[in-house]
Each structure stands twice: as C-alpha cells, then as structure tokens.
Amino acid sequence: MKTIAIDAMGGENAPQAIVDAIVKLRKEGSKTNYVLFGDDAKIKASFPKDDDLKNIKIVKTSEVIADEDEPVRAIRSKKDSSMVVAARYVKEAKADALFSMGNTGALLACGIFIIGRIKGVDRPALMPTMPSAKGDQGFNIIDVGANSQSKPEYLVQWAQMASYYAKVIRKVNNPSVALLNNGAESDKGDPLHQEAYNLLKETDLNFIGNIEGNEVMEGKADVVVTDGFTGNAVLKAIEGTASVILHMLKDSLLNNGLMPKIGAALAKPGLNALKKRFDTARHGGAVLLGINAPVVKTHGRSNERPIYYTLKQIDLMLDQDLVGKYREFFKESN
Amino acid sequence: MKTIAIDAMGGENAPQAIVDAIVKLRKEGSKTNYVLFGDDAKIKASFPKDDDLKNIKIVKTSEVIADEDEPVRAIRSKKDSSMVVAARYVKEAKADALFSMGNTGALLACGIFIIGRIKGVDRPALMPTMPSAKGDQGFNIIDVGANSQSKPEYLVQWAQMASYYAKVIRKVNNPSVALLNNGAESDKGDPLHQEAYNLLKETDLNFIGNIEGNEVMEGKADVVVTDGFTGNAVLKAIEGTASVILHMLKDSLLNNGLMPKIGAALAKPGLNALKKRFDTARHGGAVLLGINAPVVKTHGRSNERPIYYTLKQIDLMLDQDLVGKYREFFKESN
Structure with a gap:
C-alpha cells in the first residue's frame, strides 16, 4: 500500500485544491493512502459532505511555514508545522513520499535534513x-x-x-x-x-x-x-x-x-x-532527486489540475520504486 | 568628423543590408564617414548605380572570418579578414568605432586584443x-x-x-x-x-x-x-x-x-x-563595453532595419564621447 504525506497548508489554494484532486483520483479508482497535515477542521470541511474519507487520514498540526520564512530556520523552529510533521512521517516510514506546494527552500531542507540523502548521492537536486x-x-x-x-x-x-x-x-x-x-x-x-x-x-x-x-x-x-x-x-x-x-x-x-x-x-x-x-501541469511537479523518498513540489499558485497530475506522478515513482533503484545504483557505483 | 569601421562581410545579408542602411542614413542627413571592409566589387555593386559614394570609403580585404571559426585562432591567422583589418583601422585611429555582424567571439577578440582595453577596466563585457x-x-x-x-x-x-x-x-x-x-x-x-x-x-x-x-x-x-x-x-x-x-x-x-x-x-x-x-531592433546592437572604442555586434541574421538603428546608436555613443567618459572614470577610480 502506498501512502503519500501531503502538506495541506502550503500554496494559495490549499487545502481545497488538494482535496479536489484527491476526490477525483479516488473516483478514478486510486487505492493510494493520503495523509493530510494541517488545520484538521478546514481540511475535513474541504471534502464533500457525504465523503466516507476512505484512504484518507488527517493529522492536525498547529503551525504553517510561510513563503517568506527563512527555510532552515523555519524547519527548526516550526516543529509542529504541516510540512515538517509530514516530512517526519516519511522519515519514520509511516508514509512513502512527500508532497507540498509551500516554501520551496523549506521543502528542500525537509528533504535533506529530515528525510535524508540517498547514500552515495553527494547533493540532492531539484x-x-x-x-x-x-x-x-x-x-x-x-x-x-x-x-x-x-x-x-x-x-x-x-x-x-x-x-x-x-x-x-x-x-x-x-x-x-x-x-x-x-x-x-x-x-x-x-x-x-x-x-x-x-x-x-x-x-x-x-x-x-x-x-x-x-x-x-x-x-x-x-x-x-x-x-x-x-x-x-x-x-x-x-x-x-x-x-x-x-x-x-x-x-x-x-x-x-x-x-x-x-x-x-x-x-x-x-x-x-x-x-x-505549453501546458506544464500534465508533467506533474518538480522532484527533489537524491532523497530517500520522492519529495515533490508544485507551484504555490497551483489549482486542482497540476496537483492531480503530481499525485499521479508520485504514484508512478512509487510503483517503479524509483528511489530503491537509485539506492542500488549509488551503492554499486561506490 | 566621426568614422565608423564596418566589417562588410559578416552576417547573412552583408553587404547589401549594410549598404541599404547607410544609404538611408545619408538620405536623412548623416555626415558620418563609413569605411567598409571586404570584397570591394561586391560592396560597390550594392550601392545604387547613381550613388556618389560621399562619406564612403571601401577597403579591399581578401579573407572572411566564418561563424564556425575558433575566435582567437581566426583573428591571428586571418590577418587580411574584413573584421581584423577594420579593427586595426580603429586601433590606428583611422576610425572611431567598429561594427560587425560576424562571429561574436572573434569580434570580442578583435576588441580585446587589437583595439585594447580601457585602462582600469579588468574585463570588457558584452x-x-x-x-x-x-x-x-x-x-x-x-x-x-x-x-x-x-x-x-x-x-x-x-x-x-x-x-x-x-x-x-x-x-x-x-x-x-x-x-x-x-x-x-x-x-x-x-x-x-x-x-x-x-x-x-x-x-x-x-x-x-x-x-x-x-x-x-x-x-x-x-x-x-x-x-x-x-x-x-x-x-x-x-x-x-x-x-x-x-x-x-x-x-x-x-x-x-x-x-x-x-x-x-x-x-x-x-x-x-x-x-x-517586442521589437529589439530599435535599441541597436550589443556593445562590448570596456574597450578603447565602441565595438558593436548585431545579430548575424539582421536586415537593414537593426543595422540602421545600430549605426545611429554608434553615432550617439561617439557624440556623447562614451568611451572618453569611461576612460576618465576608471582613471579617477584607480
């Protein structure tokens, strides 16, 4: 079972656009588990009233990393932020991938300092x-x-x-x-x-x-x-x-x-x-490669459509065990 | 009296587009002297038959630097190329500025190695x-x-x-x-x-x-x-x-x-x-700043219009004694 940890507070249209994308994916038969981190009342209210919340878990967090926050300082001081808690879930293997539309620098820092680099990769890259x-x-x-x-x-x-x-x-x-x-x-x-x-x-x-x-x-x-x-x-x-x-x-x-x-x-x-x-949405988000799990960023102004494609992109990376293959490759080449 | 040395062989539409631009400028009253370097028969034939060639000088050269030539090697080996001879004219103060649509790297090399840097400028820049x-x-x-x-x-x-x-x-x-x-x-x-x-x-x-x-x-x-x-x-x-x-x-x-x-x-x-x-022509060409004379490059595919504006731009740089002002500035600041 695949589980994607989602920072549900980052981005202009969060959490509604994220929820809409997930609802659409589940309608199409997605079996992926989604864990959404953030304001639980707001996230729940974004789902249709009659939704059974199947494959959905909501984790309440009290802080949000803002776009203008200094990345490394933010992930150290805002320990209960949606992004940091989501990253910790991935680190602790309670989720397989991390998705956020928030502060790019902070997401890179979460990937590098919380989830961690693949052994043999000198520097992760976007x-x-x-x-x-x-x-x-x-x-x-x-x-x-x-x-x-x-x-x-x-x-x-x-x-x-x-x-x-x-x-x-x-x-x-x-x-x-x-x-x-x-x-x-x-x-x-x-x-x-x-x-x-x-x-x-x-x-x-x-x-x-x-x-x-x-x-x-x-x-x-x-x-x-x-x-x-x-x-x-x-x-x-x-x-x-x-x-x-x-x-x-x-x-x-x-x-x-x-x-x-x-x-x-x-x-x-x-x-x-x-x-x-000229449609960039279909290709999904930008991936931070070299991290021990897929970490993916979509533009802060994204609406449902690019998020939908990004979640599909993450599914595919998990299906293909992309990170596992990288791990093997860099183990052999060292 | 201002004199502009022109590499009349560089660029796809040379020398015709250059001659057309000059004819237009002279019709508008330009008093600038133009020295054109290259195939003298071809250059002369590009002027209207009844043109009195007032303010025009044609200097015959036997070689052309191609776009694919390695710049520094080219200016050393093709000593009778239109670009190199034109640059030497400026160096010897027989002309005040250099214009070419040819090989950009070779033109930079002509500026730096033949015409020379302004004292106090570490590196010329485009x-x-x-x-x-x-x-x-x-x-x-x-x-x-x-x-x-x-x-x-x-x-x-x-x-x-x-x-x-x-x-x-x-x-x-x-x-x-x-x-x-x-x-x-x-x-x-x-x-x-x-x-x-x-x-x-x-x-x-x-x-x-x-x-x-x-x-x-x-x-x-x-x-x-x-x-x-x-x-x-x-x-x-x-x-x-x-x-x-x-x-x-x-x-x-x-x-x-x-x-x-x-x-x-x-x-x-x-x-x-x-x-x-989105018209780039009106602004003229790219200038190599930091050289002891205006050295200006226009795109190799340029037709009459951008050349016309570039020649006006060079006129203005000479009228304003741009290079003289730079010389003073870098003398004082050293």
Whole structure:
C-alpha cells in the first residue's frame, strides 16, 4: 500500500485544491493512502459532505511555514508545522513520499535534513519537467536551484538520476542528456562545466554534448544538466519570458480596437491549442532527486489540475520504486 | 568628423543590408564617414548605380572570418579578414568605432586584443539592450558572454559602465541597477554573487538589490548585472523561449481550421502591436563595453532595419564621447 504525506497548508489554494484532486483520483479508482497535515477542521470541511474519507487520514498540526520564512530556520523552529510533521512521517516510514506546494527552500531542507540523502548521492537536486517546442514529451532540467554551488561530480550524479527518471517515469527511450553551456564545443565554459563535460563523456549515458540556452526550449535534449545557479536563472527566465509574452499577446489583442478582439474570439481554438502545447501541469511537479523518498513540489499558485497530475506522478515513482533503484545504483557505483 | 569601421562581410545579408542602411542614413542627413571592409566589387555593386559614394570609403580585404571559426585562432591567422583589418583601422585611429555582424567571439577578440582595453577596466563585457514588459524603454543586461569566469569586482565595473550607458545613451533618469541572483535576500547566491552584492551596495549606483530570472523581462531594473556564464544562458533562454512561443502561436493559428485563420487575419493589428512591443531592433546592437572604442555586434541574421538603428546608436555613443567618459572614470577610480 502506498501512502503519500501531503502538506495541506502550503500554496494559495490549499487545502481545497488538494482535496479536489484527491476526490477525483479516488473516483478514478486510486487505492493510494493520503495523509493530510494541517488545520484538521478546514481540511475535513474541504471534502464533500457525504465523503466516507476512505484512504484518507488527517493529522492536525498547529503551525504553517510561510513563503517568506527563512527555510532552515523555519524547519527548526516550526516543529509542529504541516510540512515538517509530514516530512517526519516519511522519515519514520509511516508514509512513502512527500508532497507540498509551500516554501520551496523549506521543502528542500525537509528533504535533506529530515528525510535524508540517498547514500552515495553527494547533493540532492531539484528537477522539473518542462514543455518544449517538440510538443508532448517535454524535457527534464536538473538542478534548478537546490544548490547555489556545484561540483562537476554532482552534475554527473544528477544526469544519471534524471536520465533514469526520463526512462521509467516519462517512458523516453534512451534519453539524450546534454550539458547546458555557453557554446557547442567541448572546451567551452568555465572549469566546472569543462570538467563536467569530460566526466559525462565517460559515463554510459546517451550524452550528446553541450546545449546552449536558446536550444533548451527547442527540445534538443530529453535531459538538460546544469549547475543549480545557472539552472535556477534559466528556468525562471523561461517562465518569466513565457508569462510576459502571453500577457502582452492578450493585451495586444484586447486593446487594439474591435477587429483584433473579434479575431481573438475566432482564433480561440488556435490559442487554446497553443495553451495546451505549453501546458506544464500534465508533467506533474518538480522532484527533489537524491532523497530517500520522492519529495515533490508544485507551484504555490497551483489549482486542482497540476496537483492531480503530481499525485499521479508520485504514484508512478512509487510503483517503479524509483528511489530503491537509485539506492542500488549509488551503492554499486561506490 | 566621426568614422565608423564596418566589417562588410559578416552576417547573412552583408553587404547589401549594410549598404541599404547607410544609404538611408545619408538620405536623412548623416555626415558620418563609413569605411567598409571586404570584397570591394561586391560592396560597390550594392550601392545604387547613381550613388556618389560621399562619406564612403571601401577597403579591399581578401579573407572572411566564418561563424564556425575558433575566435582567437581566426583573428591571428586571418590577418587580411574584413573584421581584423577594420579593427586595426580603429586601433590606428583611422576610425572611431567598429561594427560587425560576424562571429561574436572573434569580434570580442578583435576588441580585446587589437583595439585594447580601457585602462582600469579588468574585463570588457558584452551588453545588449532588451525589450521588457514595461514597453519602450527596455533594459540592459551585462555580461552576456564575453567572460565565462567572473569576479565580483568585474561585475561592479560592468554595472558602472552600463548604468552610465543607460543614462546618456538611453536617456534613463537615475537608472536602477539589479544583480541577477537566485533569490531576493542579500545573502543569496554563491560567494561570487554574495560578494558582488556587498560591493554594489557600497557604490553610488542606484542599486536596488537582487533580481531573479523571472523578473528580468518584467523590466524591474534598467540595468541587470550578471556573471558572463549565467548572463549568456539567461539571454539565450529568453531569446529561445520567445522564438518558440511566437513560432507555436503562428502554427496554432494556422493549423486549427478556418476560424483561427480568419481570426488571425482580423487580429493582425493586435499581433503587429505585440511584435512592435517586442521589437529589439530599435535599441541597436550589443556593445562590448570596456574597450578603447565602441565595438558593436548585431545579430548575424539582421536586415537593414537593426543595422540602421545600430549605426545611429554608434553615432550617439561617439557624440556623447562614451568611451572618453569611461576612460576618465576608471582613471579617477584607480
């Protein structure tokens, strides 16, 4: 039996959106157990009145980690927070995975300091699945900010974990792996990236070499490996650019007289198709890889839909025993 | 009298697009002298038959640096290339500025090794002007890739040069300067960015603190300062994302039946307004700051329009004696 520990207080739409996603999953036949941590009255009230709460457990906690809290300090001082208590449940093997929409830094700290690293993994890293120009399949990018300082060896471990994830969770055949760098040639970049290139070349990964920032969204690689500082900046730049352009597009269509307005209405099926191709929800949340259990983060503004897909993603990671496979791999390679 | 040395062989549309831009500028009354380097017959043939070639000088060169050439090797071995000979003209004070659409790395090498650094500037850096959600004004971002390794002190010098550029060339009143980092708080980032933050705080720049990748395109700062590795990745990620989305938009409007097609036609004024707001041409090219003369690069696929604006931008830099002002500043501060 799988059990997912859920911080039911993090995120703008918590706990209602989380409960809605769970209700939908159970209707579809999910047998997973969900333990929700937080304000028990509020969580209970979010379920439909006639719900039998089958497979649901609610654990009352008295504190909440806010987005503006300093992560490490917060998980030390707010010991009865929904996120920390949920993480402790996973540590004590009362749950198999941790999900939260709250403070990203605090969730990373919960993963690293409470649940703990997989033996042999130097540094856990954060990995979302992004949409690309190639459409449905998307790509993984790791690390997008769990580490502000990286070493070449970390990048190799991240590439190994991400490649395996792409294969068994996203069902990509022989995933291609590329190093984000400032040029195509093998000698490009600073010493960190030059050395990472050389190490990646020696692995049995399907390493296709360097990739530049403009090629990432084209879907040139199934897995993009990068140091956490650059990865963080690039991921945010992609999100910011997409948001600014789509906002400007809407604005330009609505504020240039009647014709563009009518045009936009007629073009709706096309615009919806664009929206669908750029849909990040279907891929689930960002995973903190290298931790002794799946730890997954979804955007704080998420509504039911991305949460639904994230809970399915966690189910799949548990079914595939992803963390167990990582444990074996890093045991053998040490 | 101002003289601009132009590598007339670099770029897909050279030399015709360059000649068209010059013809237009002269029609508008430009008194600037243009020296064009390259295939003299081809350059001459690009001018209208009845052109008196006033203010034009053509210098015949026999080689061209290709985009795929290794930069430093290329400028050493192709001594009679249009780019190298043009750079030497500037070095020898026969011209005041250098413009090229060719190999970016080779142009940086020409700037650094042939024309030379301003005394007191540790490392020259590349700086484009980007459009932002705020509209017309845009923002500067420095360094976007002249340096793959950076030190905190470099970032401070870049911020100083970029801030002055924003003030006198872009006419921004008291330009705000932000540091690209992985969080808002002052202690964020790796040691490089933490130290850069502390140094920037001590300057008399209008330093507004850290900025994250998603805020760059929102236009939160007039000048974004970043290490060359991250800046390169972020700039390319922005360009790649914009290109992928606009391409997908076109595709979605044209391939979803008749209605979106008609809609797109009606929406055209709105889509054109979007295009105009996202117009990078008006801001001119990317400038290599810290060199003893303006050295400016425009995209290799540029047509007449961005070249026209870039030549005007160079005129303005010469009129304002930008490089002279930098020289004074770094003389005093050393």
